[in-house]
Amino acid sequence: MDFERTRLLSPGFADPRHALGAGDIIVIGAGLAGLFTALRLAPLPVTVVAAAPLGEGASSVWAQGGIAAAVGEGDTPERHAADTIAAGGGIVDAHVAEVVAAEAPSRIADLLRYGVPFDRDLAGHFVLSREAAHSQARVVRVSGDRAGAAIMQSLIAAVKATPSIRVLDGYEALDLISDAGSGNADRITGVRLVRTEAKRTGTFDFMPASAVVLATGGAGALYSVTTNPMYARGEAIAFAARAGAAIADAEFVQFHPTAIDAGIDPAPLASEALRGEGARLINGAGERFMLALDPAGDLAARDVVARGVFAEIAAGRGAFLDCRAAIGAAFPQAFPTVYAHCRAAGVDPVTQPIPVAPAAHYHMGGVATDLAGRTSLEGLWAVGEVASTGLHGANRLASNSLLEAVVLGARAAQDIGRLVSPGMAHPIARTYRTGAEETLDAARRSRLSQRLRQTMSAHVGVVRNGAGLEQALAILSEIGEEAGDDRVVVNMALAAEIITGAALMRPESRGAHFRSDYPEPDPALQHRSAVTLGEIRATSARIGRSAPQPRCEELQT
Numbered sequence: 001m002d003f004e005r006t007r008l009l010s011p012g013f014a015d016p017r018h019a020l021g022a023g024d025i026i027v028i029g030a031g032l033a034g035l036f037t038a039l040r041l042a043p044l045p046v047t048v049v050a051a052a053p054l055g056e057g058a059s060s061v062w063a064q065g066g067i068a069a070a071v072g073e074g075d076t077p078e079r080h081a082a083d084t085i086a087a088g089g090g091i092v093d094a095h096v097a098e099v100v101a102a103e104a105p106s107r108i109a110d111l112l113r114y115g116v117p118f119d120r121d122l123a124g125h126f127v128l129s130r131e132a133a134h135s136q137a138r139v140v141r142v143s144g145d146r147a148g149a150a151i152m153q154s155l156i157a158a159v160k161a162t163p164s165i166r167v168l169d170g171y172e173a174l175d176l177i178s179d180a181g182s183g184n185a186d187r188i189t190g191v192r193l194v195r196t197e198a199k200r201t202g203t204f205d206f207m208p209a210s211a212v213v214l215a216t217g218g219a220g221a222l223y224s225v226t227t228n229p230m231y232a233r234g235e236a237i238a239f240a241a242r243a244g245a246a247i248a249d250a251e252f253v254q255f256h257p258t259a260i261d262a263g264i265d266p267a268p269l270a271s272e273a274l275r276g277e278g279a280r281l282i283n284g285a286g287e288r289f290m291l292a293l294d295p296a297g298d299l300a301a302r303d304v305v306a307r308g309v310f311a312e313i314a315a316g317r318g319a320f321l322d323c324r325a326a327i328g329a330a331f332p333q334a335f336p337t338v339y340a341h342c343r344a345a346g347v348d349p350v351t352q353p354i355p356v357a358p359a360a361h362y363h364m365g366g367v368a369t370d371l372a373g374r375t376s377l378e379g380l381w382a383v384g385e386v387a388s389t390g391l392h393g394a395n396r397l398a399s400n401s402l403l404e405a406v407v408l409g410a411r412a413a414q415d416i417g418r419l420v421s422p423g424m425a426h427p428i429a430r431t432y433r434t435g436a437e438e439t440l441d442a443a444r445r446s447r448l449s450q451r452l453r454q455t456m457s458a459h460v461g462v463v464r465n466g467a468g469l470e471q472a473l474a475i476l477s478e479i480g481e482e483a484g485d486d487r488v489v490v491n492m493a494l495a496a497e498i499i500t501g502a503a504l505m506r507p508e509s510r511g512a513h514f515r516s517d518y519p520e521p522d523p524a525l526q527h528r529s530a531v532t533l534g535e536i537r538a539t540s541a542r543i544g545r546s547a548p549q550p551r552c553e554e555l556q557t
Contacts, residue, residue, distance in 0.1 A: 023208030033384025034215030088393020089511030234495030278326030373412030394511025
């Protein structure tokens with residue numbers, strides 16, 4: 001599982017120049033990464049595939065903190081990169097961190113040109129927040145905690161005003177199509193799409209592509225407690241792996257320590273910026289428990305704080321975020337989004353501590369890419385949370401996720417633009433029917449999905465161990481078998497299996513990956529990981545529980 005051995009981030013990535021064919025440039029996903037990539041590809045024709053109307057179902061809309069960038073007085077990209085590396089558990093790719101931090105100010109300037117109203121003071125300087133593990137305030141924000149929504153509103157307006165971008169909403173991607181006829185099964189030539197309504201027949205659309213960009217977001221909805229929308233199910237990891245792509249750092253799932261604990265799905269978030277403004281974590285007895293766990297206290301790295309909160313809840317003491325002294329009566333104006341979430345949950349944060357719990361928030365792992373967004377498969381790029389570039393290592397630095405989305409989105413667009421000519425990229429849609437009509441069983445899907453999510457939270461969550469991971473693989477195998485032809489559940493089970501198998505293959509604790517049976521980091525494992533579907537299957541087989549491998553149809557056009 002040695003990522004260095006695979007050399008996936010080296011110049012060994014295949015140059016797809018000779019392999020690209022005619023068809024759309026297809027961007028799968030309409031969050032920040034997908035829309036920014038599409039805008040940067042203009043005037044090349046692009047089709048953005050969105051499961052929901054623009055602005056709905058994207059994690060980017062819910063991002064509260066903002067974008068990390070060295071734009072403040074006295075700050076430098078070098079310091080930003082150093083903080084990123086320090087937070088990442090020893091396995092951040094230093095070169096990637098340096099490049100992303102260096103390009104951050106230019107991408108902030110791009111967003112300003114698209115109309116994003118970042119907060120500024122009377123002198124015109126950015127109003128910056130400090131978040132956990134940052135050495136200084138460098139998070140550019142909008143209206144305190146509305147960065148994600150404001151950025152997305154601006155980009156949606158820009159996309160609608162760009163004639164070269166076609167948005168195809170109400171569709172999900174279930175598979176990548178590879179060119180088996182040429183003898184090169186690693187070349188991605190299209191995407192299989194289906195409509196997203198609850199009941200649908202066996203009709204699907206096959207879209208040929210000159211290039212495919214995965215921008216589908218994360219995998220938080222594989223867990224029963226998550227801050228992610230329902231579409232963040234990791235399905236692109238599954239179908240990319242099935243097509244042969246390498247998956248990197250899959251075991252590293254970040255749990256946000258301060259989701260509002262009110263039984264709401266998805267769980268609303270109490271932004272880390274609250275602690276940056278002086279809010280304190282306490283238990284039911286009013287004790288500040290983080291001070292005994294880390295010198296940085298409430299602003300320690302997210303994995304440390306998540307385990308601290310988890311331990312207090314497991315011990316029956318509960319965990320709460322106390323904003324009364326630090327923010328108090330200013331809360332509704334300073335943090336309107338969090339305030340609205342709290343009030344909806346029956347909590348008044350002006351006068352009451354907010355009950356909190358860790359929730360699956362961000363997947364550091366994903367489809368392995370280089371700094372141009374290229375995957376190990378010709379014709380396939382990945383940007384945003386679905387990709388794994390090496391920026392985050394074992395533990396993402398706060399507010400680096402939106403930054404990575406725009407930096408890598410711009411780089412992927414530039415790379416594709418050098419390879420795809422306007423004559424190659426043109427809108428095509430072909431519809432084929434499968435052999436038998438299929439009406440999906442919504443009740444069965446819901447039951448299997450809930451079992452899967454509960455399994456992941458119980459055994460592949462904040463604290464893990466080998467026995468629990470093996471048990472999870474067995475349950476995921478049963479779910480995959482029972483799912484039958486329901487490709488959504490099959491993809492969810494496969495994505496969950498990849499995360500679980502990778503966690504089992506890393507017998508140590510590092511960053512967001514904590515194993516109670518191996519509670520210390522192993523110096524011999526201080527490197528990134530990369531796995532293929534075959535390696536995950538071999539791991540399952542070694543413990544006697546091999547999950548079924550779904551067949552990837554070859555489509556004849």
